[in-house]
Amino acid sequence: MNADDDDIRALVERAAAGIAAGIEEGPGPVRGRRFRPAGLAGRVAPWLAAAGALMLAAVALEQTFTSLPSLVLLLAPVAPLLPVAAAWSRRTDPAWELLASVPRFGLGLLLRRTLAALAAVIPLLALAGWATGHAPALWLLPGLAFTAASLALGGLTGVDRAALGLAAAWAGFVIVPSLATARLPAVLAAGAWPGWAAAVVALAAVAVVRTAFNRETT
């Protein structure tokens, strides 16, 4: 045993103590990715439930009162607007101001949230359509067209106000007259689906162009 050995032992001990302290103080092991969009789901769930209840009531009424025009077809265009507006609203999003300062804020995030809301609401519409035996194009395409229209108008007024306005207009100009006359309007007739498909494509294009050029995507 000589002085060199002591030096080396002291060095090793110092290094070991340093490493131990580093492990102690340093960041803990990183857990696996858990990207639960819990905040979004939590905020949108009540509106999704409302849309579900609306469609359930429509199915029940349609099957009970066969003389009425199809309530499922009348309500399907505006049912997705509730969760879509809730997913992208300054009022329902507590972190809105933070979001407005991040690079991902814009078209990508808007579409992501809209698709998430549609993915949840379309199965509800499908169930209602299946239960009442309507052609899928007639409950799906109008809903998509109204969603795209909300996003397109959203650049001007905010998606939530646009959705509310469109739903009110549809109720006033289509639902109420249809119930009053007990007839489905021509826009919901079996042959109307190519018009709706064209509207979906055109409105989606407007929505994409508008939001791409408008940094305050509201």
Added chain:
Amino acid sequence: MWKVHAEALRVRAGRRLAVDGLDLALGPGVHGLLGPNGAGKTTLMRALATVLRPEGGRLALLGTAVTGRADLRAVRRALGYLPQHFGYYPRFTVREFVEYMAWLKEMPRRDIPGAVQRAVDRVGLTARADARMKTLSGGMLRRAGIAQAIVNDPELLLLDEPTVGLDVEQRIEFRALLRDVGADSCVLVSTHLVEDVAAACTGVVLLDEGRLVWRGPAAGLAERGASGDAGDSATERGYSALLRAHRGQVPA
């Protein structure tokens, strides 16, 4: 290159022109933003965070003009922002929230877990990292807010009233964090608490009614006050003296 460069900047808050003809150039360091209520501090912060679009004048952040139809993505990637009213998702844990913000700031996916852990450690929330936001106290929420602001190592860090709800010990730790971040980034801290500025800031920006009243080193603020001015410390007396002198010049 200035990190923040405003010339004759005008920003509207609702109908009111809350920032009205502001000229300001900021480099790296910790700058305290002082001024009475309604001076335009929060509106200025929101414009610098690219949340509000300026009404007029020129504003360049990190060398990029942000007025008009500028592409803000690159600037926003290098921003950190804590709004005055920090909104959060109550069901998220602190870690999930900071991760989500890191993702929104377009950080590379593989860097996110490490950066999040580091940010949470730096604000002293390590033990509560997996607690849901709704279970946190006011001071802890503020610290979670600071963690999301610093997670991307921003070049421009904007903190609007960050010390609200922090206790004395936390404020002292927070000032050390500010000095650390301010070593190579530009940090702008808006506050009502003049003593925070004296302790943590290298420079002071004093606003009143949307305009620049005074700017200079933090130590210079203390020298401006005389014993007759309102305030309990030299810095507070300097603050009062500058505001009073400015209001004397500007017709009400």
